[in-house]
Amino acid sequence: xxxxxxxxxxxxxxxxxxxxxxxxxxxxxxxxxxxxxxxxxxxxxxxxxxxxxxxxxxxxxxxxxxxxxxxxxxxxxxxxxxxxxxxxxxxxxxxxx
Numbered sequence: 001x002x003x004x005x006x007x008x009x010x011x012x013x014x015x016x017x018x019x020x021x022x023x024x025x026x027x028x029x030x031x032x033x034x035x036x037x038x039x040x041x042x043x044x045x046x047x048x049x050x051x052x053x054x055x056x057x058x059x060x061x062x063x064x065x066x067x068x069x070x071x072x073x074x075x076x077x078x079x080x081x082x083x084x085x086x087x088x089x090x091x092x093x094x095x096x097x
Contacts, residue, residue, distance in 0.1 A: 029037075
């Protein structure tokens with residue numbers, strides 16, 4: 001049986017309007033954390049802008065999806081998890097305790 005190349009999607013396109021946590025959150029972020037979030041957010045906005053530009057046909061080859069040429073056999077049984085669902089379940093479990 002031949003295996004096809006593994007495609008890795010890095011981002012699902014869902015984004016909150018702000019990279020920051022809601023104001024009523026109990027989490028406290030350091031200025032360094034805020035700076036890192038802002039850097040990643042702004043960098044990703046550039047990637048999305050380049051991708052939109054590439055899709056519209058005005059430019060070619062700015063964004064390329066990574067595809068493994070030889071899939072890692074140890075990842076054969078890997079099942080992706082929904083991090084949002086995991087966090088939601090964890091939050092619900094914490095409220096029950």
